[in-house]
Amino acid sequence: MVIMILGVVLLVAGIGFVVFxxxxxxxxxxxxxxxxxxxxAMKAATQEWQPQLNAVGSLRALRGVDVTTEIAGLVREIRFxxxxxxxxxxxLIQLNADSDLATLASLKAAADLGADHVDPRPGATxxxxxxxxxxxxxxxxxxxxxxxx
Numbered sequence: 001m002v003i004m005i006l007g008v009v010l011l012v013a014g015i016g017f018v019v020f021x022x023x024x025x026x027x028x029x030x031x032x033x034x035x036x037x038x039x040x041a042m043k044a045a046t047q048e049w050q051p052q053l054n055a056v057g058s059l060r061a062l063r064g065v066d067v068t069t070e071i072a073g074l075v076r077e078i079r080f081x082x083x084x085x086x087x088x089x090x091x092l093i094q095l096n097a098d099s100d101l102a103t104l105a106s107l108k109a110a111a112d113l114g115a116d117h118v119d120p121r122p123g124a125t126x127x128x129x130x131x132x133x134x135x136x137x138x139x140x141x142x143x144x145x146x147x148x149x
Contacts, residue, residue, distance in 0.1 A: 069095065 073095040080092050 067092065069093070071095070073097075 075093055076096045077094040078092070079090075079094065080086055086092065
């Protein structure tokens, strides 16, 4: 039992000695004189500020922008090159609009065809029922039912 207590005391004393020695070494290194600092001094003078500087180099954006369209479609023409400066409102990309133009022409033709069915006489209401189209016959029947009398 005495040997065990003596062993624990020696172990604690050994650990304490190692810690004490490490602390003393750190204090000795910290108290060493620091080398002198080098300071450069110059007289202050006014200079003209350059608001702009022309330089050659490359940049990488931290934040980027994905240019997208509101509608889907094939790109027909790209009207800018990488790095170009563009003005606000400038057209950057032209989409393939062939199908949209064909649809527009079809709708105009349908509107013109519908205008042929309208009775051009002043004061006349409705469409001409003398045309042999099914739409004209339906409109003519509708107008007959809608007339008071």
